[in-house]
Amino acid sequence: MDGLLHDAMDLWRRSRRAIAFTGAGISVPSGIPDFRSPGGLWSHFDPQEVASIQALHANPTGVWEFLLEAVTMFTRAKPNPAHLALARLESCGKLGTLITQNIDGLHQAAGSKDVVEFHGGCQRFYCMRCKREYDPAAAARLTRNDIPWLCACGGLIRPEVVFFGETIPHEAMRRTGEAVSEADLVLIVGTSGEVAPANLIPRQVKADGGHVIEVNLGPTAFAGVSDVRFDAPAEVVLPALADLVCA
Ligand SMILES: [Zn+2]
The missing domain is CATH 3.30.1600.10 (SIR2/SIRT2 'Small Domain')
Structure with a gap:
């Protein structure tokens, strides 16, 4: 994992604005x-x-x-080390908007402030x-x-x-679009990317010349999109990455 951490840190250091996009996988170690x-x-x-x-x-x-x-x-449920590491990346000034598909509130409980809940909460x-x-x-x-x-x-x-049959709130769409257009690095955590917007966000950041770091267990739809891919638990990878990026 050390080589990958180095590659990820290198991308992060060269980026101007990083954002994160998270899904269900990040909350599994919290018992959800x-x-x-x-x-x-x-x-x-x-x-x-x-x-x-x-x-x-x-x-x-x-x-x-x-x-x-x-x-x-x-x-x-309590936030796990992956949620806490993302909050730390924000507070040390290295992470902008965090877009989540989760409705469990654990990012906010961990201390993240700039959170867009794509499916409400x-x-x-x-x-x-x-x-x-x-x-x-x-x-x-x-x-x-x-x-x-x-x-x-x-x-x-x-x-x-957001229940099935309802549309994504306008404000969440607007903030997501704004965050993605400003980002040149996106960190994807715990979402396999089969449905929108998970499958669209990294592609748009890449299309604008940015980079993608992925932390997911098992195969995902991001093959060919991710520049650095960790096939390892987020609660292990993210604290190590935050240590390096925030140092
Ligand atoms: Zn009433």
């Missing part, structure tokens, strides 16, 4: 299995039945059974009828008897996550 993996939430919930905007209207109790499990998991809740906002700590205290979670006005409370 990838939704799609065995043991993940999609192994016992059907996404279309519990995480689509149609389901939210048609079957709020079913959706909230799923949300209750997800919120409980996110509330118990499970830390903000609001009533779909009157728009009143609700405390995420209250969501963490819900039990099966309290769901679906209803507002005092009778409306359904939902998290600010």
Whole structure:
């Protein structure tokens, strides 16, 4: 790994503006299995039945059974060394915007400030009828008897996550576009790049003359795109890389 770390540090030193893009893989060591993996939430919930905007209207109790499990998991989880290393890279001035597909809030919990949540997050809740906002700590205290979670006005409370059938929030799109256009280095962590925007961000940075560093376990869709690729655990690679880049 030392040779790769050296190559990555070299790219980083020559870059003017680095950004990061993360996916489910970075949170697995925090005890949050990838939704799609065995043991993940999609192994016992059907996404279309519990995480689509149609389901939210048609079957709020079913959706909230799923949300209750997800919120409980996110509330118990702690940032791991990979999240903490990214926060350290930002605070030492070497990392700009961090774009994540995750909804678990662990980047913010680790201390990252410039975070774009591409699919929203499970830390903000609001009533779909009157728009009143609700405390995420209250969501963490819900039990099966309290769901679906209803507002005092009778409306359904939902998290600010992007359900299937909903579009990516305009602000997240705008900030992502801005970050990508300014970047000449992108660090990809824990996402195999099969779906947009994971597959588009590195290609755009490359097309503009930038570079790509990838930290992923196993094969990904970034073959031929990554300049430096670590096939190793992010919680091992990123702290070592942060030590070198921030030194
Ligand atoms: Zn309300």
